Amino acid sequence: MITKKRVTIKDVAAEAGVSYQTVSRVINNSNRVTDETRQKVTEVIEALNFRPSLAARNLSSQLTNIIGLIIPYSADYLIRDPHLLAQISGIDAECSANDYNLLLSTAGNSASGMKAFNRFLTQKIADGAIVVETADSTTGNDLLAKQDDPYIVIGYDIYNKNGYMVHSDDRQGAKEATLHLIERGHQRIGLINGPASGAIRSTDERLLGYKIALESAGLSFETELVVRGDYTRPSGQHATKQLLALDTPPTAIFALNDRMAIGAIQTIQTHGLTVPQDIVVVGFDDIPAAADFIPSLTTVSQPSRALGRTAAQILLKLIAGKPVKDHEVILPAKLIIRQSS
Amino acid sequence: MITKKRVTIKDVAAEAGVSYQTVSRVINNSNRVTDETRQKVTEVIEALNFRPSLAARNLSSQLTNIIGLIIPYSADYLIRDPHLLAQISGIDAECSANDYNLLLSTAGNSASGMKAFNRFLTQKIADGAIVVETADSTTGNDLLAKQDDPYIVIGYDIYNKNGYMVHSDDRQGAKEATLHLIERGHQRIGLINGPASGAIRSTDERLLGYKIALESAGLSFETELVVRGDYTRPSGQHATKQLLALDTPPTAIFALNDRMAIGAIQTIQTHGLTVPQDIVVVGFDDIPAAADFIPSLTTVSQPSRALGRTAAQILLKLIAGKPVKDHEVILPAKLIIRQSS
DNA sequence: TGTTACAATGTGAACGTTCACATTTGAGAT
């Protein structure tokens, strides 16, 4: 380890011939300093290569200027989620703009994952936290509700009635997608569902959107047209086989995520049918592959980056003690029509 | 802001009837404490909901227990890079295991991006940094070389001769991919190259691997078979059109990344040809879409997670002042044979 | 029974900054 003695605010002060407090004012851009003094101090800072100690600042100011980003994904899941980076990007943009740093804390179900999570919770390491809600997030979130620091969930905070959350309008997105299919004349619309109801709020919301659309069009909801999947491509393939095996197969399939939708298209093609000529397919999420796939996939795009940005904005307000009126912010999802429909 | 007074080590000490140093020993798992004392203190910590102040710890210990992750991507690029999350995941795993926190700092070319980067550089915010080298990383890395804290580059550190770097064996991966095609009997192998030579080391390495493979098989390197792309899918399509327009078109195409390979397949199909029957295609990267695409894409997989993990391991050694012998660690890339070849 | 040695615990100082307040400086009004 380099044991070179650290350059402190006092070293700078001595060299510049001012008091340390003046140096402090300079590095904090306080306006209570003459331009002349500021100039001189700045030069010395440059010359001595002085870097203020964040730790000392934090200790003194009682703030860390760090926002924790808690991602309760297992590593594999994390890699596969295209939203996540977009969300992070939005969060990061907002944090950067406000001189906040972003501390990443993935917290899987593994021991080491929970360790990171615990460390985050048990140490005053950040001024607040953004939690990304996922299918995997069975543990941990409930713990968050108990501690003092403000936090906000991207997704649905099912553990804290008074919590803050930001999510996209899954219901409206699914409704639009379904209406889009109905408008194209489809009456029997198969739905590839997510895992068991209640586990993931977004799944329920999307399903609800589907139902509402049917209802508003005067179509009946038919149980046989709803097949369960688990958000993986193979499950989409499997579900599609079931749908195609029906006495009257659907003429359109709405998969609750893109990966399953791609699986659906593949299975349809395997059966000698063409998309969109024979069967139309719509997905949800707008993953990068959706645009690249042939046929390109009609899907519902979530405003991932905006979600991240909004979550960060609200959290920063909470940290600053400013009032935040809405506990739940819902951003609109957007239907993107491509070749598959 | 909640202004509740903070519970400190001294509050715990008073309550438990011991000195604050003893409390410190307990929270640091020092073995110089009786089980009895430890128990009592632990109970009080629990009861008072004491959380040690990271800032105070850092200030005292002169370490932050934070590793900075600098990602010089622009936001859009960041979202599209499937490696990145895998790398982060590996880094995070290693950090977690060693009680280190991971601070994210994306640093694009934008003003706000550079701001984050500067903040990182000008404040003692982390004990060390991991820099992800990218096509975008034209600025910034050179600055890193000038400062004291240890850092390591995932990719090729072209700014610092004495720097540390970890990357996958692009050359060997490309060589294997090319040999794979040669073994299948292909003599004319088109190559969809990356942007201008010299800009990205990995591109050069991959191209070199291609050349070496040709040479080792006694095949000549033909300039007309090498077409420039820019790592986007459309550029792959465009390049493929050029290759197919040759008097003697190649029977195999090796694209230096998957996105261009997918573009190549699409163009080949548009021309009424089939993959792999008429033309064989190989990519590089193994993005998620590579496995989903039809035909699934033969490609070279980078050990992204291992890269992250290794980088973190080395950085932690550097921070601890332990000797690190190799300045450049190269992890093997792996050819994944799928339908497209 | 006194000495030794080491384990357990306690005390003062230090880490580098910001905060709250005190002091100095200088320009304008009298």
Added chain:
DNA sequence: ATCTCAAATGTGAACGTTCACATTGTAACA
């Protein structure tokens, strides 16, 4: 020339922990 007031700058204390060293307690030994 003196006074006033605000702007500029300076000083002591505090933030909560760890480090280095000091003290106490206790078991093992001669």
